Amino acid sequence: xxxxxxxxxxxxxxxxxxxxxxxxxxxxxxxxxxxxxxxxxxxxxxxxxxxxxxxxxxxxxxxxxxxxxxxxxxxxxxxxxxxxxxxxxxxxxxxxxxxxxxxxxxxxxxxxxxxxxxxxxxxxxxxxxxxxxxxxxxxxxxxxxxxxxxxxxxxxxxxxxxxxxxxxxxxxxxxxxxxxxxxxxxxxxxxxxxxxxxxxxxxxxxxxxxxxxxxxxxxxxxxxxxxxxxxxxxxxxxxxxxxxxxxxxxxxxxxxxxxxxxxxxxxxxxxxxxxxxxxxxxxxxxxxxxxxxxxxxxxxxxxxxxxxxxxxxxxxxxxxxxxxxxxxxxxxxxxxxxxxxxxxxxxxxxxxxxxxxxxxxxxxxxxxxxxxxxxxxxxxxxxxxxxxxxxxx
Amino acid sequence: xxxxxxxxxxxxxxxxxxxxxxxxxxxxxxxxxxxxxxxxxxxxxxxxxxxxxxxxxxxxxxxxxxxxxxxxxxxxxxxxx
Numbered sequence: 307x308x309x310x311x312x313x314x315x316x317x318x319x320x321x322x323x324x325x326x327x328x329x330x331x332x333x334x335x336x337x338x339x340x341x342x343x344x345x346x347x348x349x350x351x352x353x354x355x356x357x358x359x360x361x362x363x364x365x366x367x368x369x370x371x372x373x374x375x376x377x378x379x380x381x382x383x384x385x386x387x388x389x390x391x392x393x394x395x396x397x398x399x400x401x402x403x404x405x406x407x408x409x410x411x412x413x414x415x416x417x418x419x420x421x422x423x424x425x426x427x428x429x430x431x432x433x434x435x436x437x438x439x440x441x442x443x444x445x446x447x448x449x450x451x452x453x454x455x456x457x458x459x460x461x462x463x464x465x466x467x468x469x470x471x472x473x474x475x476x477x478x479x480x481x482x483x484x485x486x487x488x489x490x491x492x493x494x495x496x497x498x499x500x501x502x503x504x505x506x507x508x509x510x511x512x513x514x515x516x517x518x519x520x521x522x523x524x525x526x527x528x529x530x531x532x533x534x535x536x537x538x539x540x541x542x543x544x545x546x547x548x549x550x551x552x553x554x555x556x557x558x559x560x561x562x563x564x565x566x567x568x569x570x571x572x573x574x575x576x577x578x579x580x581x582x583x584x585x586x587x588x589x590x591x592x593x594x595x596x597x598x599x600x601x602x603x604x605x606x607x608x609x610x611x612x613x614x615x616x617x618x619x620x621x622x623x624x625x626x627x628x629x630x631x632x633x634x635x636x637x638x639x640x641x642x643x644x645x646x647x648x649x650x651x652x653x654x655x656x657x658x659x660x661x662x663x664x665x666x667x668x669x670x671x672x673x674x675x676x677x678x679x680x681x682x683x684x685x686x687x688x689x690x691x692x693x694x695x696x697x698x699x
Numbered sequence: 700x701x702x703x704x705x706x707x708x709x710x711x712x713x714x715x716x717x718x719x720x721x722x723x724x725x726x727x728x729x730x731x732x733x734x735x736x737x738x739x740x741x742x743x744x745x746x747x748x749x750x751x752x753x754x755x756x757x758x759x760x761x762x763x764x765x766x767x768x769x770x771x772x773x774x775x776x777x778x779x780x
Contacts (some may be wrong), residue, residue, distance in 0.1 A: 517760070
């Protein structure tokens with residue numbers, strides 16, 4: 307059972323997607339587990355042949371439990387409990403953007419959404435979409451009545467049952483999510499000596515660049531301001547490696563690549579901060595596509611285990627119509643986090659005169675065991691400088 | 700396309716972006732941001748969905764005009780005629 311964050315100590319096996327004798331390859335999705343963050347697809351990180359499944363469907367087991375055994379290259383291996391990747395492929399391909407919407411057809415009354423609100427594994431949901439099956443008509447045989455891939459492929463429409471009226475379609479229990487966040491943040495505050503540094507950053511150049519870029523892009527490829535900002539954060543982290551990495555055992559391990567955690571708010575409360583792998587090596591357009599895909603899968607299902615275990619740094623952005631600044635709490639085992647307040651037009655000193663400019667307050671929270679305020683300030687300065695030349699991102 | 704057709708189209712697009720809103724009684728004349736948890740990613744996705752449904756590309760500069768469902772329907776109506 308992989309650890310998908312400091313707040314997770316156990317998970318429930320919802321579904322096996324492999325069986326003994328199957329050949330598996332690095333990156334294959336082999337199982338689905340239910341956590342406080344919803345149903346997560348578990349990847350495998352070796353090649354080989356499945357020897358045995360050690361945990362039955364429906365069992366809740368602690369993190370670190372061997373879920374299955376594979377024979378690979380003459381060696382018996384447990385496929386889970388993968389350490390954070392220190393060296394991912396050098397040229398990561400951003401995930402193909404998942405269209406956020408099916409092509410809607412004008413209609414007098416919009417049709418009901420297929421299976422929203424039904425507890426179902428992501429693969430089951432995906433397969434149901436492919437087959438055009440309404441999940442609300444499929445009897446679930448998984449834990450707590452969750453619809454599994456097998457249910458979709460074998461069952462099809464059964465006795466109709468009303469979908470539960472829950473705002474969270476992924477089957478996340480808001481109370482569990484809130485407990486998990488509380489546990490992780492309490493641990494972070496208890497174990498990590500935080501320090502904070504802030505800087506107001508002028509965004510005129512970035513706003514102008516974005517307007518010109520979006521004017522030339524079709525709507526499907528338009529950028530949000532957060533995309534170039536994430537790229538600038540990733541590049542600034544390359545200059546300040548003390549902020550990019552994870553605690554492993556008793557020491558901080560800096561990572562050569564930036565797996566950018568992005569805090570994504572869930573409908574109905576709570577948040578998850580999965581990673582965009584290799585953000586430092588992506589172009590801004592690819593980062594935007596990756597962020598759209600990640601946001602969709604966070605809210606609708608389909609996150610992969612590595613996306614939850616791999617972040618080396620996290621950005622949380624309050625968005626528009628929100629507060630001016632945020633002092634975020636570090637997600638263990640990471641050692642730093644950046645909080646971005648709302649972008650507002652504020653007074654700004656320019657050439658000894660007072661002007662009005664779009665400004666964001668960037669606040670870095672970092673681990674004093676790893677770095678100090680001077681390091682954090684240097685990072686923010688790099689970030690501010692990079693944002694003044696957005697065409698170079 | 701009548702205003703009612705446009706409203707149905709916009710709502711369909713909205714529900715694809717945020718399915719949970721189907722259960723909400725949204726006031727057409729009130730800003731969506733005041734009634735929902737939609738963020739900038741959702742609004743971009745909504746613009747894409749509307750484009751897919753109507754062929755109308757809403758320039759980013761016009762986004763601030765489109766606060767409520769009525770605003771969006773009125774805007775699309777002017778583009779179609």
